Amino acid sequence: MQSDHDILIVGAGPAGCAAAYDLARSGKRVLLLDRRTFPRPKACACGLTRKTLKALRYSVDPVIERVCHEIVLQQTADPASPNGQVRVKTRKAICAMAVRENFDDFCLQRTLASARNGGSVDLRKIETILALRELPTHIELDIQTATGIETLTAPILIGADGSNSQTRRLLYQDSHGEAPALANGFALEATVPYAALPSTLPGGDSPQDLVFDFSPLPGGYGWLFPKRDHINIGIGAFAPTNPTSSNQINAVTRALLLDYAKQKLGITTLDHITGQHLGMGGHTYIPRGRVLLVGDAAGLVDPLTGEGIHSAIVSGQAAATAILSNPADAAAAYARELAPLQQTLAFSHRAARAFYADPSRGFKAMRIPLLRSLILKTYADGIPHTKLLTALAKLV
Numbered sequence: 001m002q003s004d005h006d007i008l009i010v011g012a013g014p015a016g017c018a019a020a021y022d023l024a025r026s027g028k029r030v031l032l033l034d035r036r037t038f039p040r041p042k043a044c045a046c047g048l049t050r051k052t053l054k055a056l057r058y059s060v061d062p063v064i065e066r067v068c069h070e071i072v073l074q075q076t077a078d079p080a081s082p083n084g085q086v087r088v089k090t091r092k093a094i095c096a097m098a099v100r101e102n103f104d105d106f107c108l109q110r111t112l113a114s115a116r117n118g119g120s121v122d123l124r125k126i127e128t129i130l131a132l133r134e135l136p137t138h139i140e141l142d143i144q145t146a147t148g149i150e151t152l153t154a155p156i157l158i159g160a161d162g163s164n165s166q167t168r169r170l171l172y173q174d175s176h177g178e179a180p181a182l183a184n185g186f187a188l189e190a191t192v193p194y195a196a197l198p199s200t201l202p203g204g205d206s207p208q209d210l211v212f213d214f215s216p217l218p219g220g221y222g223w224l225f226p227k228r229d230h231i232n233i234g235i236g237a238f239a240p241t242n243p244t245s246s247n248q249i250n251a252v253t254r255a256l257l258l259d260y261a262k263q264k265l266g267i268t269t270l271d272h273i274t275g276q277h278l279g280m281g282g283h284t285y286i287p288r289g290r291v292l293l294v295g296d297a298a299g300l301v302d303p304l305t306g307e308g309i310h311s312a313i314v315s316g317q318a319a320a321t322a323i324l325s326n327p328a329d330a331a332a333a334y335a336r337e338l339a340p341l342q343q344t345l346a347f348s349h350r351a352a353r354a355f356y357a358d359p360s361r362g363f364k365a366m367r368i369p370l371l372r373s374l375i376l377k378t379y380a381d382g383i384p385h386t387k388l389l390t391a392l393a394k395l396v
């Protein structure tokens, strides 16, 4: 097999870029394939926790629009209710805000400039991928381009093509039987310029508040994420409220988002509502063969918080480390590298079921200072959950 590239990566979002960056810096020749031309819009509130900023190999300060030191957690729609909300100020910033289109383009440009030690990153726009064949020594990937169908080859392929991953579909269809079901989340968002807001917001919030609101729908939350000149407002459902079904996503509708925008921001129309599924359930993913799935394609969104950029970056880096350390059996090495993240997500999976079954219990915990600080630290820094569990056990 002759190939111009050592690794093919389908998808140039955070997961694909994180993998490409580390591989190219270590001398590998990488081909990044994406069906969109960057900068491209992507449905995402782009809240970047401390752990996400820490995981990145470079500063993304140039695209950070706001840094939040305060978080508002809401339990009921009535702002006057005494148990309605918990407002927490933190010394260190808890979350940084960017616009996803700018964040992704910035990361892509850094990745394209990352090559060292004879490595390279090429970016190619394709229409889609059509077929994937795993052979004993390499991968064959049929791609559809603007001018026709072409076959690419490389020893290893990374599937970083998001929650609707075609790589994942082709991989299980062609090589490994039926794809294990991914848990399904869904979220809708829109942007509202500060200039369009009434002088006082009907929900009692300040326009710059970072709000997670568990009242509008079961199994998820509504949010207000303040950016430089607008608020990103959204609703998302992540955790099944019924153990035998994942129908919680049916509650995520344009009508509900409009109602929520009226209740929180006092506005009755929203331009450009966009939405996307979130890939979850990847704590059970077992890498096999020459195709490694990363980010949403592997189902690595945190089901408690809906956060996925951190997992995308960490899993992309884990895939790169695995390929560099054990190219002969990258899947086994990737399984080991991914295990700590999967353990965290398995904990989140259980915690999400318990929390969303009765959010008032979670709010009780948030009123205890020690627990509140541990819960926030877990969200912001991703501290090992054992610390949180030990603290919980002492209090029960």
Ligand SMILES: Cc1cc2nc3c(=O)[nH]c(=O)nc-3n(C[C@H](O)[C@H](O)[C@H](O)COP(=O)(O)OP(=O)(O)OC[C@H]3O[C@@H](n4cnc5c(N)ncnc54)[C@H](O)[C@@H]3O)c2cc1C
Pocket (backbone or CB within 6 Å): 010, 011, 012, 013, 014, 015, 016, 033, 034, 035, 036, 042, 043, 044, 045, 046, 047, 048, 126, 127, 128, 129, 160, 161, 162, 163, 164, 165, 166, 186, 187, 188, 189, 234, 274, 275, 276, 277, 278, 294, 295, 296, 297, 301, 306, 307, 308, 309, 310, 312
């Ligand atoms: C409304 C909403 C709000 C969210 N808010 C947050 C948040 O505030 N913070 C957070 O951490 N997470 C958030 N998430 C989750 C986050 O967006 C994802 O977890 C993250 O984007 C996953 O990154 P990724 O690289 O795996 O996939 P993606 O970012 O989806 O990138 C996949 C790339 O693959 C390309 N692609 C797809 N199919 C093909 C194909 N067939 N051929 C070639 N290219 C292809 C796409 O064009 C895209 O560039 C949100 C999600 C939604 C839907």
